[in-house]
Amino acid sequence: MNNLNILFICRNIPVPGLRENDIILRIAKSVKKIEGVSLSVWFPCEYLPKLPFAFKHRYDILSNLPKSFLEGGVFVEKASYFRLPTLKFSYLFIKSFLFLNRKLVKQAKKYNIIHAHYILPDGKMGLYLKDRFGIPLVVTLRNGDLDKINKLSKNSLMYRNYLEVIERADEVIVHNYITEQWVLGRGRQCTKIPHGIDTSMVKGINYKKEATILCVSSLIKRKNVDWVVNAFKKVKAENWKLKIIGDGAEISKLKSLANKSDQIIFLGRQTQKEVLAEMVKASIFVLPSENETFGLVYLEAALSKCAIIGKSRTGIYGWLKEDEEALYVNSVSDLIIKFRTLIDNPILRENIQEAGFIKVENEFHWSKPIQQYISIYKDLI
Known part of the structure; x- marks a missing residue:
């Protein structure tokens, strides 16, 4: 197959009103320039409970985020899911994105590769799509993921969710030495790729x-x-x-x-x-x-x-x-x-x-x- 139709799922990107590192959008723009490649970007957008003592700034911004928007020259579509407070419970309801975004999910069958740029929630969303449509899944393990994994009990459901994504992905990408060593230490292969610069x-x-x-x-x-x-x-x-x-x-x-x-x-x-x-x-x-x-x-x-x-x-x-x-x-x-x-x-x-x-x-x-x-x-x- 010569043509590539790629889906990026990426949580930590800039969105209107929230500053984040734009490196994933830089990768997206560069990938889109390759002949024969088309690319879509989904932003996992959490539905947070409206608590009076937490998340107010983020809640107000994400609750008013449009279904699609242009950010850094890249067209982004919102993929909503239910999220609970605290790391231990935060991603227990990722599967909710399947019924909260029925039209978007239905369109996913057109992609022939999914690249999730964080393990949770991005990679878990990608895993559901892989299972439903048979699409190969690439995941990137970042230091933020590894930091969360190390804070979780090895008996927790969240810990098992992290490991499931890493173990069942078709390819794991890392960007540095410590994440590479962690993946290799679990007996799984990975590819180390640097970021680039103009x-x-x-x-x-x-x-x-x-x-x-x-x-x-x-x-x-x-x-x-x-x-x-x-x-x-x-x-x-x-x-x-x-x-x-x-x-x-x-x-x-x-x-x-x-x-x-x-x-x-x-x-x-x-x-x-x-x-x-x-x-x-x-x-x-x-x-x-x-x-x-x-x-x-x-x-x-x-x-x-x-x-x-x-x-x-x-x-x-x-x-x-x-x-x-x-x-x-x-x-x-x-x-x-x-x-x-x-x-x-x-x-x-x-x-x-x-x-x-x-x-x-x-x-x-x-x-x-x-x-x-x-x-x-x-x-x-």
Whole structure:
């Protein structure tokens, strides 16, 4: 079969009124550009009980979401299901989507491949469609899924639902080392695919590096930006500055840690163009984030010729070679050492900058991972 008619089921995408990572929509747009491919996107939209003490913002937005909408240049259709509060019970009624979206479900028989981008609820929805119409199912296991699996009792129905999707999918895709190791540890094969980047984004840029360390992130706890501030203060690099781009719940705490230092600059939320302008000036990019599925920002920084510091065993770890194309840490004390190493050794810093740049330019253009997806889809039909 030459023509591919693909269905993406993806919960964590931006929708009107809610900010989310747009990486799945970027994949969708790139897949749609392939000749002979058509693609539809479903957004699993939960019906939440209207409780006075929880979910109000999300409830108000999702309850008023139209049946279909355009987001990031991609046409998205809403697939509603009943959801209960708390992780333990949240996805027990996923099957409700079959009767809440009868017309949409009936149309699913036209697809010859389903790609669910999270295990629950996306993958469970895909499994119901696989069983009803005999359509091959691809699922992506992300760090968010793995984090939830590890919090559940192994005797719980929810835990068994996660495992059922992973075990019965026709293909499991992962994006990083830790999820790959988890899947392989269960005796199931998987394919590791990176995210991609438009390498032309820095074409013609004149790199003029400054004594600056840059951190770009949502300022939430799991990103460990407090590590960055504390480590930078300990290093006491008089001629260097730390710039932090982003906003979030941790902003007050981080500013308090910075203690009004004129070497630590908070730039707030920035546009992509403004972020890139800071990246091409920075010498070091750091983000020791926990449970990072991939982290496209690392590729953007490497392409901007920053020396990368990430967290071991997550995110970009395993894609950029340790101590040659990037550095990795497990603690604040590790980060202090890595900062000191890169600050005190300009030749080493420049070597890592150049090696990371070459790796990303040569191996992470969007065309390569997209062809991997297409190859997987075609092999399953």
